[in-house]
Amino acid sequence: PATCEGGFEMARRLELGTQPGIVADAQRAKWQGSLDADIIIANAPDPVFVSDLEGKIVQANDAVSQLLGFRQAEVLEQSLSRFISPEETREFTAALREVVERGVMRNVVLNPRSASGEVIPTSLNASALRDPDGRAIGVIGILRDMRELDKARAYAESLIKNAPDPVFVSDLEGKILQANDAVSALLGFRPDELLEQSLSRFISPEETREFTAALREVVERGVTRNARLNPRSASGEVIPTTLNASALRDPDGKVIGAIGILRDMRAYEQVVRDLEKSKMELQEKILDLEKFEEVVVGRELKMIALEKALDSLRKKSTA
Structure with a gap:
């Protein structure tokens, strides 16, 4: 059947030169579009494949072979289920159905062997492949090798986990998705009491509004923002902290949340209080010294006056 189809295709291409008028132009445009698509797929830097509605791979570029280490002949005409687990095959089939029924693009995590x-973590972006009449006849899949991203994510998670300062990750609604041990140590909650909780559970309504405003600014402007929480x-202790928030982005650069770093300000505020106390004590001592000085000066003035009076009496007695 493949040979027959190839023959029919060759015949149709040859017919382009013999059929006159609009029909020939339409067919030429159709086949030119097909050739253009083939060229685009073949030269795409990312692994790209085309499957039919049953998940059989009918086309795959060199990047697919490089990713999986199979020759083209070992990939073509094979079911995708050969390379992925049964569970992921069901997920892919569901995505395939959604793409066909709704015509939308769908992202799926696949781990082909x-x-x-080696099991390779990838993300699959699938969109419908349609014939000239608009009928879905298959799927175009673009794979993204997630190994480097997973390494970077694991490294970032390690940095967060082992950071000496309290660090947490929240989504755009302020729900805590990740928090390191320093956050638990600061607040006295277990990790399971923090994760999936809204930050509003731990701060006042006014500070929740302040955090939401900071989050909005981080999303809109992509800048780091400081807030007082x-x-x-x-x-039950209210702990003074400063929050430094910056944007968390996905691989495409889209803001998906915020990374927050808290700084415990209790020691700082204690130092400030101690300084204020020392300042007040110093002021009190200055006042005491001023009073003492007034007393001493008063006494000296009285002594001077007394000596003058005595001198005056002595002069009168000798006269």
Whole structure:
């Protein structure tokens, strides 16, 4: 059948030179579009494949072979289920159905097994492939190798986990998705009592509005923003902190949340209070010295006056 189809295709291409008028132009445009698509797929830097509605791979570029380590002949005409787990095959089938029924693009996480046996984390972006009449006849899939991204994510998670300062990650609604041990140590809550909780649970309504405004500014302007927060700990203590928030972006650069770094300000505020106390004590001592000085000066003036009076009496007695 493949040979027959190839023959029919060749015949149709030859017919382009013999059919006159609009029909020939339309067919020429159709086949030129097909050739253009083939060229685009073949030269795409990302792994790109085309499958039919049953998930059989009918076309795959060199980047697919490089990713998986299989020759073209080992990939073409194979079901995608050969390279992925049964669970992911079901997920891909569901995505395929959604693409066909709704005509939308769909992202799926796939972990195909390479020729060497390595399981490769990828994200699949699938869109419908349609014939000239608009009928869905298959799917175009673009794979993204997530190994480097996963390494970077693991490194970032390690940095967050091992950071000495309290660090958390929230989504755009302020829900805590990740928090390191320093956050638990600061607030006295277990990790499971923090994760999936809204930050508004730990701060006042006014500070929630301040955090939301900071989050909005981070999203819109992509800048780092400082805010003052006073979260309530598990023991009920209100802890003064400063929050430094910056944007968290996905691989496409879209803002998907915020990374927040808290700084415990209790020691700083204690130093400020101690300085204020020392200042007040110093002022009190200055006042005491001023009073003492007034007393001493008063006494000296009285002594001077007394000596003058005595001198005057002595002069009168000798006269």
